[in-house]
Amino acid sequence: MNVHPHVASRSQALAIEIRVRGRVQGVGFRPTIWRYARELGLVGEVLNDADGVLVRVGGDQAAVAAFILRMEREPPPLACIEGIETTAYGGALPDEFCVAESVGGAAHTQVTPDAAICSACAQEIIDPSARRYRHAFANCTHCGPRLSILHAIPYDRANTTMASFVMCEACHGEYSDPNDRRFHAEAIGCSQCGPKALLVRLDGCTSGIKHHSMLDDVDAACDLIHNGAIVAIKGLGGYHLACDATNADAVANLRRLKRRDAKPFALMARDVDVIRRYCTISAEEERQLTGPQAPIVLMRVGGTDKLPDAVAPGLVTLGFMLPTTPIHLLILRRLERPLVMTSGNLSDEPPVISNADACKRLAGIATYALVHDREIANRIDDSVVRVTDDRPRVLRRARGFAPTPIRLPNGFGPSPELLAMGGQLKATFCLVKDGEAILSQHQGDLEDSATYDDYCKNLALYRELFGHNPVALVADRHPEYLASKLAHDRARSEALPLIETQHHHAHVAACLVDNAYPLQAPAVLGIVLDGLGWGDDATIWGGEFLLADYRRYQRLGTFKPIPMLGGAQAVREPWRNLYAHLMAEIGWPAFSMNFSELEVHTYLAGKPRALLDAMTKSSISAPLASSCGRLFDAVAAALDLCRERQAYEGEAAARLEALVDEDALRQENDCLGYPLTIPTLRGSGLPYIEPLAMWNAILGDLILRTPRSVMSARFHKGLAKVIVAMTKKLARQHDSSTPRFASVALSGGCFQNCVLLEQVSYRLKREGFNVFSHTQVPANDGGLALGQAAIGAAHLIDINNNREGLDYVPRNSRTDRDHR
Ligand SMILES: [Zn+2]
Ligand SMILES: [Zn+2]
Secondary structure, three states: OOOOHHHHOOOOOEEEEEEEEEEOOOOOHHHHHHHHHHHOOOEEEEEEEOOEEEEEEEEOHHHHHHHHHHHHHOOOOOOEEEEEEEEEOOOOOOOOOEEOOOOOOOOOOOOOOOEOOOHHHHHHHOOOOOOOOOOOOOOEOOEEOOHHHEOOOOOOHHHEOOOOOOOOHHHHHHHHOOOOOOOOOOOOOOOOOOOOEEEEEOOOOOOOOOOOOOOOHHHHHHHHHHOOOOEEEEOOOOEEEEEEOOOHHHHHHHHHHOOOOOOOOEEEOOOHHHHHOOEOOOHHHHHHHHOOOOOEEEEEEOOOOOOOHHHOOOOOEEEEEOOOOHHHHHHHOOOOOOEEEEEOOOOOOOOOOOHHHHHHHOOOOOOEEEEEOOOOOOOOOOOEEEEEOOEEEEEEOOOOOOOOOEEOOOOOOOOOOEEEOOOOOOEOOEEEEOOEEEEOOOOEOOOOHHHHHHHHHHHHHHHHHOOOOOOEEEEEOOOOOHHHHHHHHHHHHOOOOEEEEOHHHHHHHHHHHHOOOOOOOOOEEEEEEEEEEEOOOOOEEEEEEEEEOOOOEEEEEEEOOEEOOOOOHHHHOHHHHHHHHHHHHOOHHHHHHHHOOOHHHHHHHOOOHHHHHHHHHOOOOOOEEEEHHHHHHHHHHHOOOOOOOOOOOOHHHHHHHHHOOHHHHHOOOOOOOOOOEOOEOOOOOOEEEEOHHHHHHHHHHHHOOOOHHHHHHHHHHHHHHHHHHHHHHHHHOOEOOEOOOOEEEEEOHHHHOHHHHHHHHHHHHHOOOEEEOOOOOOOOHHHHHHHHHHHHHHHHHHHHHHOOOOOOOOOOOOOOOOOO
16 A cells, blocks of 8 residues: 555655545544644645545655555544545645535445444543543544434434534534544534433332432442342443343343343453453454454353353353443443343344333333433444454444445456345345445344334335445345345335345355455355255255355255254254154164163153154155254254253254363364265265264264263264365366365354364365355354345346346256255
């Protein structure tokens, strides 16, 4: 970035115009530039326009060069410079460097994500001599709410939920002063003129809240939590439910009242030192915790203190975040202990954002609510990050990350505008505009009607915010996904072409975009391991080896298709998958003859076997699925981990991972991994992963009473090894119809499992493959929309080049019916 010809070519005084693109508006860019220019004795002006920020600057050549360098190296914290171009400037310049009026219509610049409170604001609110002492809404151009308070663009106060607050004289002074870090901070306010927090009772009791000894309502909330109460707290993008995480009764109460069986609770602590008492924290994990995105970071349990098991039942990770807003900071300031800070909702509903809803829907859970009068315009959940292989992996992309655009890789060019609708669970959607993919914040499970309404509302909001006019829609081929149904309706009503994508192909494409893999680069082997996705052969897919690029895919290998007994019930009840696996592999007579002494035999003998066996013969109540997720469920059930029912999606797999004996995993003894083989399916010749030998070994280990932690390590290791063996086999068998691949892309929800991801990628790299995995977008269905968008964009580019009609829906030419 350091070569700017117009700076280098002149010798002494010069004047240039600098165009800065990227996220440079509403983030304090102009005052920073103003300050740098003045400090270097330069003259000129800085202004916002439709393309970003324009700087005209004149002065000594060395000073101008230093100015550009400083702009590049020390931009304001929330800015993200995508490009700087310089040209010679011949016009007149003001005598003194100044901030000029903005010009141009609707700015096409980025909408900024919400950011955690910055250190300067954090310092102010605890400084008794500062004007904003204990002001629970302090923010500046470097921090605070953005997307969560935005109704429309441009990002001006009038278009935010701060519109109703009239700035006092002091705030107005700061807002107008380029030398102040609140220059044009649209959400500016103070205790005089800004929003106010109020503690209310939700239990119907009218006696009011006495807090003579407390400083204010926020402080009183802290006291109540300290004394064991559950308090609803209005955060940045939604309500939270908070209680003392070290108080086992309070945690158990919250679990019962929220009707949340086993799903781990998120935690919040005052600072990293408090977290360190409960978790081991790597340097990268600390960097994630303290960044402006301030996500929940999943870290391994460790340290000197322990939290009640009810915080994260059966897991060895805890999800911690640091205070994200002044309210949280003021509440936690006096607390040496962590708080549960879970989303403010009843089990599967989206978190509450309005005060009225909080009083209505959270009344049965929390006794008190700390409300305030700055409305949340858009619900934004907490983001979740896990560090694996020393790299941060976003598992839920919401607050702090969305809607930061992701640039489409080389070859996509500016690409036509399109809208990808995403999946069903962990739904997101994705806009493509000007060569960028704008992935929405996590929406949740669209089966829930409130979540679905929110999803529709956000589709309209994003269309508005980004001035988006799609020329085509993209959706998953699954006919029952609500997002796909909506896509069909909209395609009809708006006369737009609809591009349908295969679920696992979209996962591979998402991983490729995540790794900036160019459009024209050779196909990779996509290994996609997840729960369920619509296959091309009327079966369910979920453990697939696809030779793929953005345009095409070919299924080269799979997992053994096993009936899902009872369809969706098999997703909730792991024992059903265990039974189906054992019957498909061993059969009841042999299982009974060899393993009747096992407790799991007695357990399965108590199930309605005649009914299950009848189901197996029907493809409707027991569809075939080549799912890796269901294999995890079956193995977990064999080890008696949430065998009867899992309380949340992926619980069985998460518990299985938590069990892994790290020492057993590290031993390079090759006998250690369970044996899985790779025969080929009759007819198609498609190689598949066959778990028969693994099941015999698992049942044998159960008889030998091998520790479950060792069994779990053997399962993970065996699975990783067979995945690598399959990859090598597929790489060898290439011929004219199957090009050679050198790179492997790992995607699908199963790769949220650290052990599996580390084992597979380490072994693949050792075999000489390039390995791509997810970092910026989730490996789970939260990243699906991004992959759909890339496939759709590649398709439109081809159509434009070939001048074909737009109403073409690509379908996979290959159908693999053979293995049914
Ligand atoms: Zn700040
Ligand atoms: Zn004020």
